[in-house]
Amino acid sequence: xxxxxxxxxxxxxxxxxxxxxLIELKGVSKEYASGTNLVRAMRDVSMTIKxxxxxxxxGTSGSGKSTMMNILGCLDRPTRGTYTLAGIPSGxxxxxxRALIRNRLIGFIFQGFNLxxxxxxxxxxxxxxxxxxxxxxxxxxxxxxALESVALGDRVHHTPNQLSGGQQQRVxxxxxxxxxxxxxxxxxxxxxxxxxxxLEVLALLQRxxxxxxxxxxxxxxxxxxxxxxxRVITMRDGRIVTDIVQDKPLDAAAELxxxxxxxxxxxxxxxxxxxxxxxxxxxxxxKVPFSVYVMMFVGSxxxxxxxxxxxxxxLGQSIAWITWLGMALGEAWFAxxxxxxxxGRPLTTDQKARVAIWYTVGVTVALGAxxxxxxxxxxxxxxxxxxxxxxxxxxxxxxxxGVFVAVLAALSLQRYLFLSLLSPRR
Ligand code: ADP
Ligand code: MG
Numbered sequence: 272x273x274x275x276x277x278x279x280x281x282x283x284x285x286x287x288x289x290x291x292x293l294i295e296l297k298g299v300s301k302e303y304a305s306g307t308n309l310v311r312a313m314r315d316v317s318m319t320i321k322x323x324x325x326x327x328x329x330g331t332s333g334s335g336k337s338t339m340m341n342i343l344g345c346l347d348r349p350t351r352g353t354y355t356l357a358g359i360p361s362g363x364x365x366x367x368x369r370a371l372i373r374n375r376l377i378g379f380i381f382q383g384f385n386l387x388x389x390x391x392x393x394x395x396x397x398x399x400x401x402x403x404x405x406x407x408x409x410x411x412x413x414x415x416x417a418l419e420s421v422a423l424g425d426r427v428h429h430t431p432n433q434l435s436g437g438q439q440q441r442v443x444x445x446x447x448x449x450x451x452x453x454x455x456x457x458x459x460x461x462x463x464x465x466x467x468x469x470l471e472v473l474a475l476l477q478r479x480x481x482x483x484x485x486x487x488x489x490x491x492x493x494x495x496x497x498x499x500x501x502r503v504i505t506m507r508d509g510r511i512v513t514d515i516v517q518d519k520p521l522d523a524a525a526e527l528x529x530x531x532x533x534x535x536x537x538x539x540x541x542x543x544x545x546x547x548x549x550x551x552x553x554x555x556x557x558k559v560p561f562s563v564y565v566m567m568f569v570g571s572x573x574x575x576x577x578x579x580x581x582x583x584x585x586l587g588q589s590i591a592w593i594t595w596l597g598m599a600l601g602e603a604w605f606a607x608x609x610x611x612x613x614x615g616r617p618l619t620t621d622q623k624a625r626v627a628i629w630y631t632v633g634v635t636v637a638l639g640a641x642x643x644x645x646x647x648x649x650x651x652x653x654x655x656x657x658x659x660x661x662x663x664x665x666x667x668x669x670x671x672x673g674v675f676v677a678v679l680a681a682l683s684l685q686r687y688l689f690l691s692l693l694s695p696r697r
């Protein structure tokens with residue numbers, strides 16, 4: 272196994288580079304045989320990257336950016352030239368040794384996140400530690416800490432398909448970080464993300480770079496992303512054409528703060544963060560304010576008065592259904608407008624049904640109480656006379672109860688229909 276390989280530079284391997292140099296490429300070329308053609312993906316590239324730098328590699332498609340990243344990440348070896356990482360010449364090493372360097376020194380972040388599906392965020396982040404043979408308890412502790420450092424402490428048991436793109440990339444960053452590597456390599460880490468989410472990921476990378484001194488090399492084709500780096504290397508046809516230090520890189524967190532606020536509705540859906548219980552509550556609507564019932568009663572009196580005046584002055588006679596219609600319209604109009612004023616939005620379907628039923632029950636109970644009082648007050652004779660047509664029901668109590676309930680139901684339904692009809696739309 273590769274355990275025998277030491278990660279300290281040996282004296283025999285030439286002059287040790289100065290301490291703060293992390294990456295050193297000397298005359299690196301990479302050639303691919305493509306059929307009869309030879310593709311020269313990197314041509315004689317020499318450069319150094321110091322610890323703590325934040326380097327963006329830019330260039331058109333096919334200019335050799337990914338090839339460079341594969342070499343920096345020890346995923347591939349140069350055709351010619353040498354690559355030294357943290358003082359360790361990696362080019363000539365056997366594959367196992369390069370795997371070890373990769374595992375110890377480098378965290379990878381990819382455009383497509385490359386998380387294991389159907390595997391929780393926590394397990395995804397634990398994976399590199401598992402490869403290193405670290406015990407379950409320590410693994411869990413470090414994975415949790417890494418997820419917390421990318422602000423995902425509350426999503427550790429989510430699987431990738433339950434997370435938004437930005438959150439998945441943050442899980443991938445936590446996975447890259449969990450082994451505490453001095454170097455993070457990211458090939459188009461924001462290529463699949465929208466502007467806001469890209470800036471969030473970038474702000475996170477800048478923080479890791481600043482606070483923990485992690486060296487970051489990232490490939491991007493977006494100018495805004497490159498502006499956030501402390502150094503921009505431009506490639507063309509396998510060569511470095513410009514290499515510019517940016518003294519005042521853009522602060523992604525500040526850029527983020529300056530963005531217009533997200534459209535909550537869209538963002539909530541994109542993030543799939545709506546709690547189904549919360550959504551159901553919203554659909555049903557909360558308690559109906561008592562003043563809605565009060566205004567319903569006031570509305571019924573106003574509707575009654577208007578209808579009575581219409582009967583008296585316009586028609587010259589009293590038509591019962593017009594009186595009834597006036598009451599019903601008055602109730603519904605005033606109650607629904609009061610509801611919207613108090614709740615800030617129209618009554619929900621559920622709230623309308625509740626208002627209709629409880630108002631009907633309330634009015635019936637109130638009427639019953641008034642009638643009972645009148646009876647006690649000695650107006651019994653009047654009551655009996657009024658109830659005479661119903662007297663045959665007294666011998667059939669179940670039928671009486673049935674009729675009573677049916678009338679209540681019909682009145683509730685009528686009120687619900689009028690509330691729906693007259694309720695403001697928004
Ligand atoms: P970039 O990432 O900047 O778009 P790449 O580094 O992927 O560019 O590719 C540089 C050049 O090398 C391209 O012309 C590409 O077609 C070629 N290339 C990359 N990988 C291979 C490969 N495995 N085999 C053959 N050609 C390759
Ligand atoms: Mg590429």
